[in-house]
Amino acid sequence: MIRTDDLHFGYDEQSILRGIDFRAETGDVTVLLGRNGAGKSTLLKHLNGLLEPDRGHVMIDGDRIQYDDDSLLSLRQEVGFVFQDPDDQLVAPTVEQDVAFGPINLGTDPTEAVEWALSRVGLAGYEDRLCSRLSGGEKKRVALAGVLAMKPKYLIFDEPTAGLDGDGTRALVDLIRELTNEGISFVVSTHYPDFAAAVGDTFTLIDDGQVACRESSLDEIPAKKYGLRGV
Numbered sequence: 765m766i767r768t769d770d771l772h773f774g775y776d777e778q779s780i781l782r783g784i785d786f787r788a789e790t791g792d793v794t795v796l797l798g799r800n801g802a803g804k805s806t807l808l809k810h811l812n813g814l815l816e817p818d819r820g821h822v823m824i825d826g827d828r829i830q831y832d833d834d835s836l837l838s839l840r841q842e843v844g845f846v847f848q849d850p851d852d853q854l855v856a857p858t859v860e861q862d863v864a865f866g867p868i869n870l871g872t873d874p875t876e877a878v879e880w881a882l883s884r885v886g887l888a889g890y891e892d893r894l895c896s897r898l899s900g901g902e903k904k905r906v907a908l909a910g911v912l913a914m915k916p917k918y919l920i921f922d923e924p925t926a927g928l929d930g931d932g933t934r935a936l937v938d939l940i941r942e943l944t945n946e947g948i949s950f951v952v953s954t955h956y957p958d959f960a961a962a963v964g965d966t967f968t969l970i971d972d973g974q975v976a977c978r979e980s981s982l983d984e985i986p987a988k989k990y991g992l993r994g995v
């Protein structure tokens with residue numbers, strides 16, 4: 765389980781998270797909802813140590829996140845993060861080099877992991893393509909493959925459908941459900957109720973820097989009251 769207790773965080777003087785008690789159960793797809801600027805990305809970035817709280821803490825399977833370099837390296841193998849904008853994530857010239865980056869950093873032979881990850885995202889055969897020439901949707905799949913290649917236990921996915929067309933979104937729903945059945949737990953943020961309903965097991969709404977509600981059905985989330993798209 766990923767949990768945060770009394771998590772506080774602000775950028776400069778601006779307080780963004782104000783006592784977040786968040787829970788993401790192992791085996792679930794936990795969907796994070798909230799209006800623009802509510803702090804969803806900021807919370808997600810705490811879950812694999814990209815941001816360090818001002819107060820409170822983050823626990824992964826009962827262990828508090830530690831922020832030294834060695835601890836963060838092993839944390840990021842266990843808890844992968846796919847950014848909203850793939851251009852913030854892709855680091856190497858070619859698809860194969862990019863997806864191999866994580867396993868190589870971990871000191872493992874990347875061959876099998878790269879082949880597996882690219883086939884899971886439907887990009888087998890793209891190994892030698894230049895990342896810079898890919899479409900937005902393809903870049904997003906490469907970014908996901910790069911995280912999958914690390915074989916994470918938890919996968920944090922910030923706005924996964926941003927920039928995807930209908931087919932891309934449907935394929936992503938199927939992939940997330942398959943990977944969940946294979947043992948990867950997801951935390952995803954989204955503004956799209958259809959996508960949320962299709963992938964989610966539980967739904968957490970962030971408002972005014974706090975958890976406003978947590979439900980096992982999207983229908984129970986008071987979308988209109990919190991400025992969200994309706995189901």
Ligand SMILES: Nc1ncnc2c1ncn2[C@@H]1O[C@H](COP(=O)(O)OP(=O)(O)OP(=O)(O)O)[C@@H](O)[C@H]1O
Nearest residue numbers: 775776778780798799800801802803804805806807
């Ligand atoms: N690096 C930063 N420096 C200063 N302020 C920031 C930074 N990143 C985000 N913010 C501010 O923090 C607040 C929360 O941003 P965040 O991206 O976490 O919201 P969000 O819920 O993910 O929004 P959206 O749904 O629009 O993506 C916003 O007011 C945003 O402007």
